[in-house]
Amino acid sequence: MNCSIARALDQIGEWWSLLIVRECTFGTTRFDQFQERLGIARNILTNRLKRLIDVGILEKVALGENDRRAGYRLTQKGEELFPVLVALLQWGDKWGMSLDGPPIRLVEHATGEPLAAVGPYSSSGRLLGIRDVRMEVGPGGTPSTEAVVAARNLAILGAGSEPLAEAGGQAAQGSAPARKPRAVKEG
Structure with missing residues (x-):
């Protein structure tokens, strides 16, 4: 794969x-x-x-x-x-935590401040979510990678999210309509 x-x-x-x-x-x-x-x-x-x-x-x-x-x-x-372990720990604290709270807290050694959420950040320091990031084909990509990336961007970001194709300046075409995200009840 x-x-x-x-x-x-x-x-x-x-x-x-x-x-x-x-x-x-x-x-x-x-x-x-x-x-x-x-x-x-x-x-x-x-x-x-x-x-x-x-x-x-x-x-x-x-x-x-x-x-x-x-x-x-x-x-x-x-x-x-x-960072992968920290991300899993933070996700587990949020979605799989016991009623007593997290068993371990991670703090910066020098300051004692809790660690910020692990994730992709914008150049201005804003934590980005799945709908804030467009995927692009990397140097190791293949034609099937191009199709996967285009379909993902269309499904998650909607129409108009496709980058311009390198050859011919045409926008990549997708056939699936953008899906509206379901509301998730937090609790």
Whole structure:
């Protein structure tokens, strides 16, 4: 699938993989710690750790000079998953939270201020939603990517949202009418 989300999920999309990455952000390094904190079977943990090492998200490290066992830590690639975890945490706090409130609060270490919502921001600093962003075909796009992008923009943004085609200056044509978003009751 020619999709960056699909490629990312191929590496980290399995339930245990993101929980292992989360544990690394909590300072967990040893196999037995992962197993105890996650309640995961040894064989599954072994397989997930190996996969995360194979794709470059984790690396094995010596825990100490006198300790023969190896530990695990995030690589730079793994550390760059932190915003993904924060976004999932914030989404879970909003839509899956217990009546008591969130179990963990993330605050900036230097100021103690809560983190702002993770998301795409405009150049002026405004948080953008799905209807504020138009998709365009990237350099790795294919003709099928062009069709997907055009259909998405038409469905989400409506008529007139299509960028001008590169050849001929004609607007991309779509056949589906724009759908009106359903009202969602918050509660």
